[in-house]
Amino acid sequence: MAQPYVLVLYYSRHGATRLMAEEIARGVERCGLEARLRTVPPVSPQTEQSLAAIPSEGAIYCSQEDLRDCSGLAFGSPTRFGNMAAPMKYFWDGSANLWANGSLIGKPAGVFTSSTSMHGGQESTLLSMMLPLLHHGMLICGLPYSEPALHHSRSGGTPYGPSHVALFDEGQPRLSDEERQLCQALGKRLGHLSLTLRQGA
Numbered sequence: 001m002a003q004p005y006v007l008v009l010y011y012s013r014h015g016a017t018r019l020m021a022e023e024i025a026r027g028v029e030r031c032g033l034e035a036r037l038r039t040v041p042p043v044s045p046q047t048e049q050s051l052a053a054i055p056s057e058g059a060i061y062c063s064q065e066d067l068r069d070c071s072g073l074a075f076g077s078p079t080r081f082g083n084m085a086a087p088m089k090y091f092w093d094g095s096a097n098l099w100a101n102g103s104l105i106g107k108p109a110g111v112f113t114s115s116t117s118m119h120g121g122q123e124s125t126l127l128s129m130m131l132p133l134l135h136h137g138m139l140i141c142g143l144p145y146s147e148p149a150l151h152h153s154r155s156g157g158t159p160y161g162p163s164h165v166a167l168f169d170e171g172q173p174r175l176s177d178e179e180r181q182l183c184q185a186l187g188k189r190l191g192h193l194s195l196t197l198r199q200g201a
């Protein structure tokens with residue numbers, strides 16, 4: 001049987017969601033499981049030049065096989081007008097085959113996001129990101145309040161999933177300690193659930 005892995009799938013234009021993805025991957029790896037970091041290309045009008053199949057830096061693009069064969073999924077997007085970014089929506093719109101085959105049914109999944117304002121739609125983004133996962137039959141996993149950082153955070157972090165508030169004057173994105181802890185907590189939770197559910201299957 002192939003080695004199990006948690007797919008950490010994200011889109012990030014300015015690096016904040018990517019930082020979160022890397023922390024979630026650390027949490028997954030603490031469970032002794034591979035964390036497979038993958039991204040998606042930006043979407044553009046048909047008249048624009050197409051991109052190389054492999055990005056010049058960072059994670060490679062996610063294939064349908066990466067998604068099909070994962071044991072668990074962490075799914076991240078910047079908040080865009082209170083919703084996921086178009087490239088992520090486009091990716092999910094291309095997953096009908098996996099849906100028809102029930103490939104993701106019963107696998108654990110969690111969501112994460114970054115936004116520039118504290119009340120700019122993080123929770124609506126996280127909740128709406130869960131919708132395609134529910135259609136695919138995935139088991140949604142959030143963050144319990146037994147995580148101390150959920151009580152103490154003065155920036156990102158929600159029971160629906162980790163979040164980051166990327167302040168305008170920050171320059172390079174930087175996660176607060178609590179945001180980092182909550183990202184790792186989701187990774188650990190998904191890693192643990194992936195292993196447990198796989199054993200029970």
Ligand SMILES: Cc1cc2nc3c(=O)[nH]c(=O)nc-3n(C[C@H](O)[C@H](O)[C@H](O)COP(=O)(O)O)c2cc1C
Nearest residue numbers: 012013014015016017078080081082115116117120
């Ligand atoms: C088109 C667009 C829409 C956005 N909408 C929101 C929003 O609704 N609320 C918010 O707080 N930030 C919004 N932002 C800011 C991004 O969520 C923020 O910069 C995020 O941290 C980017 O993540 P990244 O560094 O991973 O690209 C928007 C940015 C863009 C480009």
